[in-house]
Amino acid sequence: MIIALFAVAGTLLGAVTTALLQQHGARAERRAAHADLDRRERIAAVAALVAALADHRRAMWMRESLRLSGAPAVEYDTARADSHGTRSAISAPLVTVEILAPALATAAGTATTAVYALRGAIDQHDLDRLRAAAIAATGDLVRAAACTT
Template sequence: MITALFAVVGTLLGAVTTALLQQRGARAERRAAHADLDRRERIAAVAALVAALADHRRTMWLRESLRLAGAPAAEYEAARADSHGTRSAISAPLVTVEILTPSLATAASAATQAVYALRGATDRHELDQRRAAAIEAADDLIRAAACTT
């Protein structure tokens, strides 16, 4: 009788142990899947911001080149309108990066400000220097994101 009791207790303990281990493994899998999803969201946010910065950098360079060259007003105004659209396209991805990855907020802000700085260059050489600085700031953001994500 005692042997049978030990057998039943042992079977029950084995079943409980197995259930606990399975539950623990399932939780670990869910955590890993959640972490992977978070990582993909952060990468997508940085990619969207970098793309928006590149679009704005291109339109601002064109706009300022036209201004410096003394282009016709209609041509400049069209480029100016384009630059307003690309500037506003920066806001959402910038906020997303700052919320999802606060450690990238400084690099994201610096990259954004570097692109905004293309405005008002005094000559073509300065415009090209500001463009190069904006490209470097975006590259810095990408490098920082690679270390974070």
């Protein structure tokens, strides 16, 4: 009789242990899947911001180059309108990065500020220097993201 009780208790204990291990494994799988999804979202947010910064950097370089060269007003106005569109396209990805990856907020802000700084360059040499600084700041953002994702 005691042997039968031990056998039943052992069976029950084995079933409970198995259920607990399965539950733990399922939780670990969910955590890993969630972490992978978070990582992908952060990478996508940084990629969208980097693309928006590159578009605005190009538009601002063109706009300021036209201004500095004394290009016709119609060309400058077209470039100016283009730069307004690319600047507004930065807002959403910047906010997304700041929310999803707060550790990257400073690098993202620095890269954005560097791109905005192209406005009002004093000459072509200054414009080229500001462009190079903006490219470097964007590279710093990408490297920071690589270290945190």
